[in-house]
Amino acid sequence: MMKKILSILSLFVALVSCSGGSEYTINGTINGAIDGDTVLLGYSPDGVDFTTVQATTIEGGKFHFSGKVDGSKIYYIGYNYTEPPIYSLLFLEGGDITTEISPEGSITMGTPANDLNAKIEKDLIGYVNTIYDCQLQIYEDSTLSDTTKARLSLLAMEAQRDASLYIKEVINENITSIVGMFLLVQYADLFDNDEFTHLVSNIPEENIDRNNNCIYDILCEIKSERENPHPSDDDTAEDAIDKALEEALNKK
Numbered sequence: 001m002m003k004k005i006l007s008i009l010s011l012f013v014a015l016v017s018c019s020g021g022s023e024y025t026i027n028g029t030i031n032g033a034i035d036g037d038t039v040l041l042g043y044s045p046d047g048v049d050f051t052t053v054q055a056t057t058i059e060g061g062k063f064h065f066s067g068k069v070d071g072s073k074i075y076y077i078g079y080n081y082t083e084p085p086i087y088s089l090l091f092l093e094g095g096d097i098t099t100e101i102s103p104e105g106s107i108t109m110g111t112p113a114n115d116l117n118a119k120i121e122k123d124l125i126g127y128v129n130t131i132y133d134c135q136l137q138i139y140e141d142s143t144l145s146d147t148t149k150a151r152l153s154l155l156a157m158e159a160q161r162d163a164s165l166y167i168k169e170v171i172n173e174n175i176t177s178i179v180g181m182f183l184l185v186q187y188a189d190l191f192d193n194d195e196f197t198h199l200v201s202n203i204p205e206e207n208i209d210r211n212n213n214c215i216y217d218i219l220c221e222i223k224s225e226r227e228n229p230h231p232s233d234d235d236t237a238e239d240a241i242d243k244a245l246e247e248a249l250n251k252k
Contacts, residue, residue, distance in 0.1 A: 022094025
């Protein structure tokens with residue numbers, strides 16, 4: 001009798017677990033895809049391998065996924081009919097997600113994390129275009145005066161500075177979001193050690209999901225390397241000793 005009760009309780013727990021989470025839908029297109037092509041939805045637990053969760057096919061030029069998810073996860077849409085294959089980032093969370101994918105990039109929107117990421121990418125493109133246009137004029141137009149070249153170089157430098165300040169601001173404001181955490185991995189070099197440590201300490205527990213991605217582990221590894229730097233290949237043993245002595249003296 002007890003075994004039967006435990007069995008019923010186990011079944012109940014399993015049913016509750018399956019019914020948890022928020023419902024999501026993904027509707028998208030892939031530039032160049034044809035009906036019958038397979039599209040994959042999955043994630044990368046280690047940043048290298050791709051784990052497929054769902055597979056569907058292109059129908060009428062479009063594809064569709066649906067299901068349930070807890071919180072916000074880092075997922076990818078996989079399409080293996082190009083060289084190299086396309087793995088398009090999306091933040092999987094409850095809601096109606098739309099995505100337009102091409103080899104040049106993708107636009108994914110419809111939920112808070114995806115909308116935020118799309119806005120950041122759009123803003124960054126503005127800075128990148130300014131830098132590119134300035135550099136293109138300098139290298140392609142041989143008739144430019146030195147004064148004009150200097151002005152264009154200054155504009156490019158200012159755009160690069162403004163882009164860095166913008167990214168830092170976005171990460172600081174959104175570190176409790178999976179988007180801020182994802183960006184911190186990419187732009188860790190913009191922060192000094194104290195800033196970086198502070199940001200990592202503010203990452204909420206629900207975003208530390210080692211089964212879905214290794215981003216938090218990467219951030220911890222970066223933090224550890226900063227706290228315990230290894231001598232560079234160019235440093236001699238004497239350089240490493242001198243540096244260690246200097247650090248020790250500075251602590252006194």
